[in-house]
Amino acid sequence: MRLSAPQALARLAASDHGYLSTVDPQRGVNTVPVVYVIDDTGHVGIPVDRVKPKAPGRLARERNLETDPRAVLLADHWDRDDWSALWWVKAELRREPDDQDRAAALNALLAGRYPQYRREQTIARVLQLRIVRVTGWAASSA
Numbered sequence: 001m002r003l004s005a006p007q008a009l010a011r012l013a014a015s016d017h018g019y020l021s022t023v024d025p026q027r028g029v030n031t032v033p034v035v036y037v038i039d040d041t042g043h044v045g046i047p048v049d050r051v052k053p054k055a056p057g058r059l060a061r062e063r064n065l066e067t068d069p070r071a072v073l074l075a076d077h078w079d080r081d082d083w084s085a086l087w088w089v090k091a092e093l094r095r096e097p098d099d100q101d102r103a104a105a106l107n108a109l110l111a112g113r114y115p116q117y118r119r120e121q122t123i124a125r126v127l128q129l130r131i132v133r134v135t136g137w138a139a140s141s142a
Contacts, residue, residue, distance in 0.1 A: 001138055003089070008136030011075065012089040013038045016113075018075035020046060022064035030060050036073065037109040038131070044073060044093060045106025046127040051116050062127065069095035071129055089136035093129040102128055 003011070012018070021031040036046045048059060065071060076088035096102075103126045110126070111117045 003136035005134050008089045008134045015075035018073050021072040022061045023068045024064050025067050042131040044129045047110050047123045048125045049123050051122050065095040084140045087138035091131050092133040094132050096128045096130050
């Protein structure tokens with residue numbers, strides 16, 4: 001069954017992680033698992049943290065968003081044994097110009113949701129994206 005936009009947004013907001021897809025100008029689609037938060041204005045904050053090991057320099061998702069501000073965030077629920085519990089939500093996003101106040105608010109939401117971000121200096125920066133459209137599907141209304 002197709003989810004309404006509010007239903008899809010609620011499932012997306014409740015999910016603890018998703019998959020961010022950006023476009024590399026040479027290689028095409030680049031998809032990575034991410035954690036995120038959504039504020040009450042429809043902005044998504046995706047941390048670039050210092051908790052997990054990373055290659056030196058800017059991440060591919062950051063470089064990709066500089067050349068093409070479009071992105072997709074996909075979240076889903078899979079249950080191998082109960083297919084009536086399956087659902088997915090896709091949010092079409094646009095990178096927003098960096099806003100220090102919004103970054104601070106998203107950073108606080110991230111720290112509130114993920115204990116790993118409660119220590120000082122764990123988040124280097126927060127990618128700020130705006131939800132343009134959200135769609136979703138669920139196997140049942142439950």
